[in-house]
Amino acid sequence: xxxxxxxxxxxxxxxxxxxxxxxxxxxxxxxxxxxxxxxxxxxxxxxxxxxxxxxxxxxxxxxxxxxxxxxxxxxxxxxxxxxxxxxxxxxxxxxx
Numbered sequence: 001x002x003x004x005x006x007x008x009x010x011x012x013x014x015x016x017x018x019x020x021x022x023x024x025x026x027x028x029x030x031x032x033x034x035x036x037x038x039x040x041x042x043x044x045x046x047x048x049x050x051x052x053x054x055x056x057x058x059x060x061x062x063x064x065x066x067x068x069x070x071x072x073x074x075x076x077x078x079x080x081x082x083x084x085x086x087x088x089x090x091x092x093x094x095x096x
Contacts, residue, residue, distance in 0.1 A: 006031055048078035056082060062091035 008016065020027045046055045055076035063071050074095065077085070085092050 006035070046076055048081055049075045050081050051078060053078040053080070058095045059085075060093045060095050061085060 016027060016030065020030055047053065048055045055078055057076070059075055059077045059082065061073045061075060063073060065071060075081075077092075082092060
């Protein structure tokens with residue numbers, strides 16, 4: 001299981017302790033909830049490049065254009081646009 005280390009200056013720690021005392025929650029629970037919400041917020045903000053839906057991931061598309069030839073594009077795609085690209089015959093590979 002991964003570990004998370006948080007360094008908080010003493011002045012800020014006093015403010016955090018006062019907040020926890022006022023809300024009657026342990027300091028460790030507050031810090032863990034903050035870290036988890038930060039991680040979830042960073043993953044949630046990735047949107048599809050073609051619409052406003054959340055993206056499944058980053059994909060490499062090989063697109064053939066009649067005027068310029070074969071092009072390789074890297075796009076964030078939602079589930080709908082991944083299926084659409086595969087149905088159109090575009091080569092779609094997921095990038096980690």
